[in-house]
Amino acid sequence: MAIEALQENIRLILLHDSYADRRVLEPLNLNLPRFFMLHHIEENPGLNFALLSRLTLTDRASASRMVRSMELSGLIRRELDQSDRRNYALYLTERGRRLLFRAREAYAVDLAARFGDLSSDELTLLTALAARLVQSYRRHQGEVAG
Numbered sequence: 001m002a003i004e005a006l007q008e009n010i011r012l013i014l015l016h017d018s019y020a021d022r023r024v025l026e027p028l029n030l031n032l033p034r035f036f037m038l039h040h041i042e043e044n045p046g047l048n049f050a051l052l053s054r055l056t057l058t059d060r061a062s063a064s065r066m067v068r069s070m071e072l073s074g075l076i077r078r079e080l081d082q083s084d085r086r087n088y089a090l091y092l093t094e095r096g097r098r099l100l101f102r103a104r105e106a107y108a109v110d111l112a113a114r115f116g117d118l119s120s121d122e123l124t125l126l127t128a129l130a131a132r133l134v135q136s137y138r139r140h141q142g143e144v145a146g
Contacts, residue, residue: 024107025103034070038070040055041091041092042097046091048087049064074095079091
């Protein structure tokens, strides 16, 4: 019974988290996949579609559509990859950097509020337990990303 209660709590956390993410990101004309795409492009300047889709758990066709949309919005730019001319390297534009900065600021404020009722010790314990749960998932289901 403890496992079912844990699973239900995780489900509720994910549901509330998803709602909170939308509430924070939608005013910036972002959703979570676009936010993480911007994040990964900033962290890995010049990455290609294959790596981006793997990092964001998005199929290549969906990643390609999102990249095209963000390119048309002036958030990212594509350049022909000089080491492999069949691929494109992805970079943030200055507009993309500014948007990502604003999104990270809003997200940080919201995350602090989401976890504000927990003490420092509780956060430390929850972080350690969550890390163990991730290790267990990886051991039994394989590596995904992140």
